[in-house]
């Protein structure tokens with residue numbers, strides 16, 4: 001009789017803690033934002049205009065918060081730009097930052113910016129022009145009312161520029177874990193998004 005009671009108690013304890021763990025997991029689980037280069041224009045490379053001396057590069061980075069019930073607080077985003085001088089080497093041409101911002105549930109943020117690039121002349125690699133864009137930042141996720149600890153995020157992409165001076169293809173390029181390397185003329189950008197999660201989420205939930 002005593003043993004039976006104990007079993008029942010033990011069983012309900014397991015069920016309850018199971019549900020509690022499941023609930024905690026569901027509410028604490030976070031998805032990293034998706035970051036992509038959605039626009040990139042190099043006026044100096046536009047063949048239909050005579051602006052070889054224009055050092056401007058205009059770009060747009062899109063941040064997508066895929067979490068339906070968590071906000072994201074971004075620290076200052078550091079962006080660095082380079083141009084490929086051969087398939088394995090980039091030369092830095094400039095850098096800039098995007099000021100810190102907060103992004104609500106399921107929102108997309110389009111951040112336009114420009115840099116004054118130094119030494120951008122048309123350098124061809126396998127007959128094409130390529131740029132390299134890398135970013136680093138940290139984010140905190142807002143769960144109900146409180147923020148998680150900081151999670152470091154970074155990524156990069158190789159961007160092909162055509163004779164209009166525009167990124168090609170038009171589709172956004174994921175700033176993922178691709179390496180700064182042009183492989184047989186085909187930039188590799190399909191690498192998985194690379195994020196270092198903090199101890200808490202990294203160890204328990206991924």
Ligand SMILES: *[C@@H]1O[C@H](CO)[C@@H](O)[C@H](O)[C@H]1NC(C)=O
Pocket residue numbers: 041046047048049164165166
């Ligand atoms: C390239 O230059 C031409 C001529 O100035 C202009 O009409 C066109 O809009 C430019 N291309 C882009 C992508 O801005």
Ligand SMILES: *[C@@H]1O[C@H](CO)[C@@H](O)[C@H](O)[C@H]1NC(C)=O
Pocket residue numbers: 043051054055056
């Ligand atoms: C460079 O090109 C951009 C975009 O076409 C334009 O807004 C800017 O005024 C140009 N700058 C110079 C110095 O020509």
Ligand SMILES: *[C@@H]1O[C@H](CO)[C@@H](O)[C@H](O)[C@H]1NC(C)=O
Pocket residue numbers: 086087088
């Ligand atoms: C780039 O690196 C590869 C090996 O990773 C090498 O075979 C190739 O010669 C290098 N190309 C240049 C232009 O340095």
Ligand SMILES: *[C@@H]1O[C@H](CO)[C@@H](O)[C@H](O)[C@H]1NC(C)=O
Pocket residue numbers: 080092094095
């Ligand atoms: C960013 O650009 C500034 C000015 O051009 C330069 O002094 C600095 O070293 C650059 N930083 C990085 C990380 O490239």
Ligand SMILES: *[C@@H]1O[C@H](CO)[C@@H](O)[C@H](O)[C@H]1NC(C)=O
Pocket residue numbers: 119120121122
């Ligand atoms: C491009 O610019 C770099 C640095 O300013 C220079 O070393 C190189 O010779 C230039 N290339 C051409 C083709 O003008």
Ligand SMILES: *[C@@H]1O[C@H](CO)[C@@H](O)[C@H](O)[C@H]1NC(C)=O
Pocket residue numbers: 076077078136137138
């Ligand atoms: C961004 O750059 C600033 C100034 O160079 C630096 O203090 C900061 O630590 C950088 N942030 C990241 C996430 O690398």
Ligand SMILES: *[C@@H]1O[C@H](CO)[C@@H](O)[C@H](O)[C@H]1NC(C)=O
Pocket residue numbers: 162163164165166167168169170171
């Ligand atoms: C360059 O790519 C853009 C799309 O990103 C396209 O609209 C444009 O027609 C292309 N220009 C050339 C000369 O291929």
